[in-house]
Every structure is written in C-alpha cells, then in structure tokens.
Amino acid sequence: MSTDIELGAETRIPLTRERVLRTAVDLADQGGIEALSMRKLAQALDVVPMALYRHVANKEELLNGLIDVVVDEIDPPLEGADWKTAVRARILSARQALLRHPWASRVMESRTVPTPTVLAYMDSMIGMFRAGGFSIDLTHHAMHTMGSRLMGFAQELFNDSGDADQEMEAEFYEAMAAMYPSIYELYLTVVHDDSTTVGPGCDDQFEFEFALDLVLDGLEKLKDRHA
Amino acid sequence: MSTDIELGAETRIPLTRERVLRTAVDLADQGGIEALSMRKLAQALDVVPMALYRHVANKEELLNGLIDVVVDEIDPPLEGADWKTAVRARILSARQALLRHPWASRVMESRTVPTPTVLAYMDSMIGMFRAGGFSIDLTHHAMHTMGSRLMGFAQELFNDSGDADQEMEAEFYEAMAAMYPSIYELYLTVVHDDSTTVGPGCDDQFEFEFALDLVLDGLEKLKDRHA
DNA sequence: GAGACTACGTGTACGGCGTACACTTGTCAA
DNA sequence: TTGACAAGTGTACGCCGTACACGTAGTCTC
Secondary structure, three states, X not given: OHHHHHHHHHHOOOOOXXXXXXXXXXXXXXXXXXXXXXXXXXXXXXXXXXXXXXXXXXXXXXXXXXXXXXHHOOOOOOOOOXXXXXXXXXXXXXXXXXHHOOOHHXXXXXXXXXXXXXXXXXXXXXXXXXXXXXXXXXXXXXXHHHHHHHHOOOOOOOOXXXXXXXXXXXXXXXXXXXXXXXXXXXXXXXXXXXXXXXXXXXXXXXXXXXXXXXXHHHHHHHHHHHO | OHHHHHHHHHOOOOOXXXXXXXXXXXXXXXXXXXXXXXXXXXXXXOOXXXXXXXXXXXXXXXXXXXXXXXXXXXXXXXXXXXXXXXXXXXXXXXXXXXXXXXXXXXXXXXXXXXXXXXXXXXXXXXXXXXXXXXXXXXXXXXXXHHHHHHHOOOOOOOOXXXXXXXXXXXXXXXHHOOOOHHHHHHHHHHHHHHHOOOOOOOOHHHHXXXXXXXXXXXXXXXXXXXX
16 A cells, blocks of 8 residues: 555656646646636646746746747648648647647737747748748738638637537527527528528638638638739 | 715715726726726725625626627717728728727637627628628628628737837847747838838838728629629 | 765745635715 | 624635755766
C-alpha cells in the first residue's frame, strides 16, 4: 500500500511547459476560458500554483502558448493543389481547430502582438496566395478580406450551439415575434427546414463555406481581371 | 472655503444607470477594457463600489450596458436608398462606432446572449435585406456572410495602429525578413507606397471597404441570378 | 565522499478583484 | 412626528495573479 503511494509519488511525471499547456487546453475546453486560472491549473497538475512559473513566465505567456497549441493543429498547406483548393482546405482546417477549442478565437483577439507561430501561419497563408499568382497588392487585399475567416472563425452571432433546451428556445423566439419580426421570420424558415427533410436548419458548416466561397470567387474574378 | 466644499458635496449629481454607463465607457476608452473594474469605476464616480449595484445588477450586466451604448451610436438605416447603399452606410457607421470604442468588439464576443438592443440592430439589418428584395434564404446566407462585418469590425490581425515608434517597427520587420519572407515582401510594398505619393500605406478604411464591397457585389450577383 | 552549483517545486504573503449582507442617511407622505 | 422607502456606506469573504524567500534533490568537480 504505502509502497504504492510512494511509488506513485516517485513516478510522478515532472512538470514541463508542454504538459502545462496541454492541461491548460483541456481545462479551457472543458470549462471555458474563464474557468482557467493559474491556481486551478496548478491543482489539475497536482502542484502548487507557483510551480507553474518555472515553465511559463506569467498568465499572458500561458495564453500565448495556448494559441500556439491551437494554431499548430492547423494542417499544413496541400501540396500540388491550385491556390483556391489549397486556401480553402487550409481555412477549413483552421476552422476545425477553432471549433475544437471554442475559447481560442476570443483569446486570439485579446492578444496585442502575434506569436511567432501565428506569424508563421500568416506568412504561409500569404505565400499560398503569391504562389497562386496573386500580385502583392491583391494578396494584401485578400488577407484583409479574409479577415477573421483566415483564422477559421466567422463570428457566429447567434451561437445556436448547445445547452438551450429546444422548448425554451422556441418560446424565446415566439416571444420575439412582435418585437423583432424579421428575426422571427428567419427563424420560422430555419425551423421549417429543420422539421422537414431539407437539412439541419441552420447548418453552420454550410454557412461558413457559403461565405468563404463567395469571398474566394470574388477574389478569383479580380485576379483574372488583372492578370 | 468650507462652504465651497459643502456646496460641492451637496450639489453632487446623483448616480444613475446612465451616468454609470457613460463613465464606464469613458474608462474603457481611456485605459482599455481590462482597466475597467467595479472598484475603479466607483472611484471615478466618487462613490463606494457597492453603490454601483443599485444601478447595475453586476459586472456582466454592466458590460451588456456598455454594448448597448455602442450599438446605440450606430446610425439608423438610410431612408429611400437602395438596399446596397443603405446596408453599406449602416455597416460603415457601425464600424465608426467600433473604432471609437476599440474594446467593444471583444466585449461583444464575450457575451453569450445578445441584448435586446443588439437583437433590434440585427432585426433591422435583416429587414433591410428583405426590403431590398432578398429571399428569406438568401437573407439568411447574407447575415452569415457578413459575419463580424455586420458589427463593424473585421478582425484586423495586425493592429497597425498606434504606439510603436516607426523605427522599432522597421527593425522588427527587417528582423523577420529571413523568417517570414512573405510577410516581409508585403511589408516592403506597404512601406514603399507609404513613402511615395500613392497613399498612407495600409489604409484600413480602404481595406475594410474593399472587403465589404467584394462581399456585397457577390451577394448582389447571387440575388439577381435567383430573381 | 564533500561541497558547491543548479533546477525545480514549496510556502507565505500582498494587493486587487467581484460582491453578499447589514448598516446609515436622506426624502417625503401621512 | 413618524415611519417607510430609496440611495449610498462599511465590512468582510473568497477568488485571482504573482513577488520573494525557502527547501530539496540531482549532478559535477576535486
């Protein structure tokens, strides 16, 4: 028994920056970014809070590390594909990473300077446009146009996902009918589509790709016009 | 003297929700959202922290109030204009509001449920598309496509603005030349444009309108195709 | 071995935060 | 005059990030 405990204590895996970051990502994934404190993180690692500071400079730096973890999950560019296919695939991969870690976009926005990892991602993105024949100027415009889509999220204003039980939600929208008629009208069609065979109502994935393709098509037309 | 002080004390304007919100906006404008605490806000209002709780339920509700203040600064829809002109003008007005209060977009993103004020804004926006002849489905797509642009910001990844002295910035980019060649290449043309007569290098306003017009043109083509 | 050096985890403490709860104070109707 | 009600106060609690001084165990040199 006591041997087991001692063994357990002795075999305790040492703290590393990577282990700290991984645990922090887990905590944020489970409880949201506001549930991630240095103290809770330390507790999850079975360590005293100050121990973390041997591996990350401070909480700011920890958050930067979290962003890097997420960005590292984005697939590298497709080899041998045309620019549009490659950009599209990469952005959809970024979106998947962001969907896995819903807190990440907000953390990214709160940073003032990009980390080297983020810079490398952007650099590679720029390179993909350039390799596809975009002029520097048009690449510049394209990067701005992509905006947050570049990082794989598109500011879903409604955040349909999750906890709200369907009935409450229906009630909520019903109550809005008089006050916000346009929202209600739109909601009705979404619900209708949902209850028939057409599809899952508001398909976030589809909406994202719809917007993405619109922008990409527009950029392509511009590119060809100036080629 | 003492009369003055007493008079000052007696004439002290009473706390109101509106005064609390206005002061909070000022604080956030000056020091960033992280400089806004209930305690500092109370201090700025020359009042004890707990006094605020007579006028806002808690900090969450205060933040919701701040968003409403910003959204209320957005101009109402243009009367008698075509949908595209009207949407364009409204979104640019939203952008101006967001530029006046740079903390606002991050606060908006941190909210889980939209306030009635935000809902009313979205409702009115939907109504503008509908009045312009968009089908419900296309309106639905359009709202998703606009994404964060709807609220007037477009996730400027680089946040050029401000404090960095030009020299440091140049040095910074120079140092990146080897590591991030594409960023560097882009930076060079921006700097070049800047030092000649072409314009102010990276004109955020232009970039924003470029992206906005691209999306709007794409939507218009879709609309006409299905009309 | 002995002692020093190093890397890593600990313990204590401080100031700031949001806010619960019980209190005084000022105002006005009856 | 009273007494009810609204508005501001004071105290206190538990959370946060983190500075700083302290152990403690492993490694390297003599």
